[in-house]
Amino acid sequence: MSAVAAPHQIAGVGRWSPDRRYLPVIGTFIVFALMVTIGGLRYENFLSPAVMSNLFINNAHLIVLAVGMTFVILTGGIDLSVGAVLALSSVITATLLQAGWSLALVVPVAVLAGSAIGYGMGVMIQYFDIQPFVATLAGMFLARGLCFLFAPESVPIRDESFIALAGWGVNLGRWRVTAAVLIALLAVAAAWWVLHRTRFGRTVYAVGGGEQSATLMGLRVARTKVLVYVISGTCAGLAGLLFAMFSRSGYALTGVAMELDAIAAVVIGGTLLTGGTGFVLGSVIGVMVLGLIQTIITFEGTLSSWWTKIVIGALLLIFVVLQRILTLRRT
Amino acid sequence: MNRILKSRLLWPLVALAALLLACTVRRPDILGITVLDGHLFGAPIDILRNSAPLLLVALGMTLVIATRGIDLSVGATVAIAGAVAMTFIASSPDPGSVGTAVGAVVVALGLCLVLGLWNGFLVSSLGIQPIIATLILMTAGRGVAMLITGGQITTVNSAPFAQLASGFWLGLPVAALIAYGVYGVVALLVRRTALGMLLESVGINPKASRLAGVKARTLTWTVYALSGLFAGLAGLIFASNTMAADANNAGLFIELDAILAVVIGGTALSGGKFNLGGTLVGVLVITTLTLTVTVLGVSPLVTPLFKAIVVVAVTLLQSPRLRATLAGLGRTRPQEVRA
Amino acid sequence: MTAATPETRTAAAPPARPGPHPEPVVSMTGITVEFPGVKALDGVDFRLFPGEVHALMGENGAGKSTLIKALTGVNPVAAGSIVVAGAETRFTGPADARERGISTVYQEVNLCGNLTVAENIMLGSEQRRLGGLDWRSMRREAARHLERMGLSIDPSSSLDSHSLAIQQLVAISRAMVVEAQVLILDEPTSSLDAGEVEQLFAVMRRLRDEGVAILFVSHFLDQIYAISDRITVLRNGRLVEERATADLPQRELVSLMIAGKSGADVSEARPRGERAARDPEAGPLLRAIGLGRKGSVEPFDLELYPGEVVGMAGLLGSGRTELARLLSGADRADAGAIEFAGETTRLRTPRAALAHKIAYTSEDRKGEGVVGDLTVRENIVLGLQAARGWMRPLPRANVDRIVAEYIKALGIRPANPEALLRNLSGGNQQKVLLARWLATAPRLLLLDEPTRGIDIGAKTEIMNLVSELASQGMSVVFISAELEEVVRLSDRIAVMRDRRKVAEIDGGEDVGVPQLIDLIASGGQNQ
Structure with missing residues (x-):
């Protein structure tokens, strides 16, 4: 075109180099592929559709949590409340169903409870300058306390329509997709669409890349920062519903430290905790990696369950150090 | 009067007083102290003793936060310390001897110091954000603790070791003496040496501190090491209390309580000026809260709800934004009323 | 900097080039x-x-x-x-x-x-x-x-x-x-x-x-x-x-x-006679040889002698600050070498420079100097204490003596060691920062815009102080946007333009602002 452009064009010709944005996600995918391969070679039945279907079925709620967490972390924030909000939503679901409410009413109430807590935290963070860590910590205590206020004991769910919904599923060959998995995948698709196809979604990235720049570009930063917590809270509410479907009960002590799993999945999925870089699909692979670790340890038989935590910690370390090297090279 | 009103400690102290008042309303004699077998007993003594582990952890946390950091791994460190000590005693030929107990303490504290140094390494040498760096040990730590205990809840019998939590000395509980002793030493150390000033300098203005020749890296290592060490000590008190190492539940959420105590005490998470006196008040508020909830006959399980209320109230009242808004309201409201 | 072809422009009054829009937009x-x-x-x-x-x-x-x-x-x-x-x-x-x-x-x-x-x-x-x-x-x-x-x-x-x-x-x-x-x-x-x-x-x-x-x-x-x-x-x-x-x-x-900037009212130019006679035998305190940093300042040579004030003249962005940062270890040089007191050394960090008794006050007083939430006392002893490490605190009596001394000597107002530094005026903050560095007894003092944004009285005091320090044998580098101040204070003046050191002249009665302006404008050529 012009002399100005020429050198930059030539530099890119002839060699394929993936955009640096995708590197962390590619790394996660390689880890995932390696684990699947090793598992498949070591254990019989590891690659069977049943095992792989269960990977999704057992982790549907975590996928939804990780989706919401991705929004928050992309803006450079953090949400510690999601585990407790998940429990609150499941308790609300069980309690209200037991009280004879109809499913059509219970579902929105449980999900919106999460949105409301998310909104409160977002307002504290954006308008009262309270650090995300402290505000969402308060949200966590609030939700956990409310759980016990509503139902100190585990509440079984016997509502027929709910049981029917929880038990619903389609078999595609030997693969099985339950309602919870379907909902989780829909949430992923919706999140992907919002992040990549709306101005709000791009603003989420812009805020994580530099709040001041985003403001100078005329983007609606304040609204976005509140909304990501609302989304995270809503996702946690939805995840609580899925968890209730999974466990057929509501219990105040579910989801303890689950926010850590969600954060770990997002980080292992290649999203930088400093914000601005990452993909919701990466977080889904992150959840799958966490699930695979558990599956492998189960298949191994001789390995004790606590290795799960140690391996997750080690993976976190590796990814965090690699990300650090990547960001160092950039500057 | 004006100075008291402006003090950041005003609201935490009000909260503490309100909690104690609520207790006395329900049980007027609750703040009394009785002497039994030369030991002091009563609710205040219980608060002192129960606050010991949290005070230790919050003490380390305050120093870390002063440098613009945070240490999420202290809960896991608590679990590891207990696991190491209990396993050490259980596997020794003479579990009941003083030597074994001392050995357990030394080995456990040594390991926790190493864990703290590891955090310091990630933060100061690799330059990883503190919240992520310590998240790694927070995640892996309980797994490591279970690895040490072999997944069992190791229980032992060691009279000397049990003294840590249940012993009395000069009529006071040993646990409280240790925690408040360490607190006093650190408070002295921080203000009598230049540690406090240099930590605050790094937290307030890292660039200016660098130009002034402050060795920020050494300071960062030091505070994370201390945080690990104090968490280890807290873990030993926990373990001694039950004489068991419960890798899953020992020190669960203590990092959050500690951060709360620091924030309630008026030290901002953004670093800089720190207030050890405030942290002490924060620890007492949180410990008293648990007591108050029990005394009022509410299920202790609901305690988190009250914690949330206290945090939101105290942080909002300390928020300059809200103060400005309220001041603005104060000016405009009366006119509206008149009109 | 660039070899841009100076296109011939229509020199007429605006619009510069004939167009359809004679009206200003x-x-x-x-x-x-x-x-x-x-x-x-x-x-x-x-x-x-x-x-x-x-x-x-x-x-x-x-x-x-x-x-x-x-x-x-x-x-x-x-x-x-x-x-x-x-x-x-x-x-x-x-x-x-x-x-x-x-x-x-x-x-x-x-x-x-x-x-x-x-x-x-x-x-x-x-x-x-x-x-x-x-x-x-x-x-x-x-x-x-x-x-x-x-x-x-x-x-x-x-x-x-x-x-x-x-x-x-x-x-x-x-x-x-x-x-x-x-x-x-x-x-x-x-x-x-x-x-x-x-x-x-x-x-x-x-x-x-x-x-x-x-x-x-x-x-x-x-x-x-x-x-x-x-x-x-x-x-x-x-x-x-x-x-x-x-x-x-x-x-x-x-x-x-x-031109015409209101410079500080230094009663008179620094008396040249009082300048410590430069010992021809003794080498310079600091010698920079081809020192430079890519994208910041191009390689330069510079010698600094004890008892001498070297001024830096140049416009904003000319590289005067960047030069001082290289000499103080605030930025790391990627070319050239530094000899200090005759020995080759590398100043990788401010701490390394401080160990050689080289002190630097940044032009960015708020961002890189003031530790606002600490007291005047703490700010003054910060440099001294940082060098000792946290385990060896200065005895309180010493601290109080040092702080009282500098508050008095520099006329810091309010004379309250326990006041928070952020509550002081710009001029007094600058004095506190000067005190921080003077307390470390530096042999070389790099002052980057010490007089910016402070009132005339404080300016005069600071300039008199610099003059006095030099006569006591300290080597001082003085950077100021106000050429008048540079002329009045300096024994020698280095001229900077477009990130390069373009000239170096001896100060004296015959050197004036117009001469410096010529040097800056011409880039040191045709002198």
């Missing part, structure tokens, strides 16, 4: 902007014509950025009128101004590096399809805007995979999406190298020829003369001159920018 008259206690702009007139590159010149505090902010609605205007395209206008902010055709590109690229080039250009002017953003047509649109800049980079590449120059051009593309008639470029070249500057200039010329009015701010004289058609000079918030570039010689420009 922006006309500001009698603009006054007030901040608490200061008149940042005082009745300034400014005109911008279509199809011209108009350079806005002035030293720190002259009011350049205030003027830009007054135009774009960031700063409220106390008095005066702003007429844009024939209509009286007040913008509510940059976004409003942008919608009405006035776009601003800042010195720091204010885009999001983690987004793609297309997103950076198009966010805010999206195209939609089926309710979602239509990336395909937005990429096409972005490519069209990039083409206008002569760029053919991939719109879906991420912004931070490109050089700063490209990023700057992308920022301009974004500015031009709204078909801006006025483009404000606020120091766009400060971190570009010579080739990149040429690239930017090519685009600027193209836009100018399309009839866009460009307001250009830069500290590099060569660049101003290479690209601008007209120059407006501001000084201390007032309009000094508006003239066609071709009619304004460099020497006159420099003196317009700095």
